[in-house]
Amino acid sequence: METIGIIGAGAIGSAFAKALAQKGIKAVIANSREPESLADLVSELGPTIKAGTREEAAAQDIVLVAVTWSKLPAALAGLPDFGGRIVIDANNPIEAPEFKPFDLYGKTSSEVFAEFVPGARVVKALNHLPAALVSSDTGVEGARRVLFLAGDDAAANASVSRLIGQAGFVGIDLGSIKAGGPLFQIPGGQLAIQNLLKLG
Ligand SMILES: NC(=O)c1ccc[n+]([C@@H]2O[C@H](COP(=O)([O-])OP(=O)(O)OC[C@H]3O[C@@H](n4cnc5c(N)ncnc54)[C@H](OP(=O)(O)O)[C@@H]3O)[C@@H](O)[C@H]2O)c1
Numbered sequence: 001m002e003t004i005g006i007i008g009a010g011a012i013g014s015a016f017a018k019a020l021a022q023k024g025i026k027a028v029i030a031n032s033r034e035p036e037s038l039a040d041l042v043s044e045l046g047p048t049i050k051a052g053t054r055e056e057a058a059a060q061d062i063v064l065v066a067v068t069w070s071k072l073p074a075a076l077a078g079l080p081d082f083g084g085r086i087v088i089d090a091n092n093p094i095e096a097p098e099f100k101p102f103d104l105y106g107k108t109s110s111e112v113f114a115e116f117v118p119g120a121r122v123v124k125a126l127n128h129l130p131a132a133l134v135s136s137d138t139g140v141e142g143a144r145r146v147l148f149l150a151g152d153d154a155a156a157n158a159s160v161s162r163l164i165g166q167a168g169f170v171g172i173d174l175g176s177i178k179a180g181g182p183l184f185q186i187p188g189g190q191l192a193i194q195n196l197l198k199l200g
Contacts, residue, residue, distance in 0.1 A: 005060030012090050013066040015135035019167040021045040028052040066090040082120035086156045089113045090126035092186040108181045123151035123160040128184040128192045143197040144170040150180030170198045
């Protein structure tokens with residue numbers, strides 16, 4: 001199984017870490033500070049989730065990035081080229097307190113994000129639902145929550161879809177970043193914030 005790194009240990013990073021922990025899946029999680037600052041979080045999540053540095057998280061096979069939009073450049077600065085590894089973009093170009101969308105100069109947010117992670121196969125995922133919904137079961141027997149994803153590399157999309165499945169959800173691949181990404185981008189995507197369950 002691929003190793004998982006998580007950069008950003010806030011609402012969304014820790015929510016997905018919790019989902020992984022519930023399935024016994026290992027991950028290394030990092031924030032902007034020393035790993036010790038995450039001691040309470042990892043102790044709550046259990047033994048499969050380790051606190052690490054940003055560099056350690058970024059060195060894993062699949063790296064989830066969940067950082068406030070304006071802080072992405074600093075969070076990803078100076079990391080080595082990703083060398084074809086998968087980076088999941090869970091970020092949305094809008095943030096508190098103003099909630100005014102950032103100007104993306106005609107690009108999708110994941111195209112802008114890709115510029116911060118050279119050499120990565122970027123897959124957009126985990127961005128379109130409130131954090132509480134990506135850490136929990138649906139509560140409906142036989143139903144799994146739908147998480148959309150999009151990326152330009154079919155094999156990377158399949159890997160992320162598999163990880164999402166292992167974490168207890170169902171991934172639905174909407175195609176390329178350009179075509180599929182805008183459908184669940186926040187703000188504006190028609191599928192954003194849709195809390196959908198798949199039976200069977
Ligand atoms: N909250 C949601 O429900 C939700 C849902 C879907 C998508 N998203 C998206 O996910 C992203 C994160 O949102 P969030 O709500 O999880 O934010 P958050 O709770 O504010 O957490 C942000 C995390 O980023 C870390 N960070 C900031 N600068 C960093 C750096 N230089 N290096 C490493 N880590 C750094 C912070 O670490 P420190 O604590 O050390 O500063 C913190 O752990 C945003 O783009 C948001 O749009 C959020």
